[in-house]
Amino acid sequence: AQSVTQLDSHVSVSEGTPVLLRCNYSSSYSPSLFWYVQHPNKGLQLLLKYTSAATLVKGINGFEAEFKKSETSFHLTKPSAHMSDAAEYFCVVSFGGYQKVTFGTGTKLQVIP
Amino acid sequence: NAGVTQTPKFRILKIGQSMTLQCTQDMNHNYMYWYRQDPGMGLKLIYYSVGAGITDKGEVPNGYNVSRSTTEDFPLRLELAAPSQTSVYFCASNPGQPRDQPQHFGDGTRLSIL
Numbered sequence: 001a002q003s004v005t006q007l008d009s010h011v012s013v014s015e016g017t018p019v020l021l022r023c024n025y026s027s028s029y030s031p032s033l034f035w036y037v038q039h040p041n042k043g044l045q046l047l048l049k050y051t052s053a054a055t056l057v058k059g060i061n062g063f064e065a066e067f068k069k070s071e072t073s074f075h076l077t078k079p080s081a082h083m084s085d086a087a088e089y090f091c092v093v094s095f096g097g098y099q100k101v102t103f104g105t106g107t108k109l110q111v112i113p
Numbered sequence: 114n115a116g117v118t119q120t121p122k123f124r125i126l127k128i129g130q131s132m133t134l135q136c137t138q139d140m141n142h143n144y145m146y147w148y149r150q151d152p153g154m155g156l157k158l159i160y161y162s163v164g165a166g167i168t169d170k171g172e173v174p175n176g177y178n179v180s181r182s183t184t185e186d187f188p189l190r191l192e193l194a195a196p197s198q199t200s201v202y203f204c205a206s207n208p209g210q211p212r213d214q215p216q217h218f219g220d221g222t223r224l225s226i227l
Binding site for chain 1: 117144146153154155156157158161163169171203205207209212213214215216218219220221223
């Protein structure tokens with residue numbers, strides 16, 4: 001069975017400092033992994049995806065994530081937080097059949113001026 | 114470039130009422146999905162469809178029905194609304210091929226059952 005665990009429900013950082021949002025997954029197969037961002041009262045927007053190519057994946061708005069098979073992790077990072085990054089972030093694992101996915105419970109990122 | 118469009122954006126229902134949440138996509142995607150989002154729970158799959166005329170249950174299908182008569186439309190029906198169905202509902206689509214494509218989401222329908 002596939003599952004994904006987001007280790008922090010809330011993360012608070014100061015503007016201009018690094019962001020780290022943690023995600024661990026469990027999958028019987030070689031997974032595809034995604035990070036989505038959700039701004040208030042909006043749908044989910046794709047930040048980046050990993051599909052067995054390069055282990056370091058670059059996404060939009062300066063975010064990147066590294067796939068580490070030995071640690072079953074796919075943590076999301078950004079060198080310098082911006083106020084506009086305040087949102088909820090979801091780590092998602094795809095288990096392939098009909099492109100169905102499993103969502104993590106989300107991490108709310110607060111950026112302090 | 115509309116993408117996935119959901120209507121209505123907000124709705125309040127009384128217990129026992131019925132309604133249909135509409136979802137339309139203009140990307141000619143084969144796969145479509147309905148999710149509900151509850152605080153602290155992530156998104157849970159209600160139903161999905163892999164093409165016109167083909168639907169299947171997801172993780173939390175009880176109390177809901179779907180149909181898929183066209184590639185573009187995938188409405189979600191609540192027959193007897195219950196307070197437990199108060200949630201935010203998201204429709205999503207995916208081209209199906211090539212594999213491992215991301216899902217495209219609508220902006221959601223916020224539904225309250227009182």
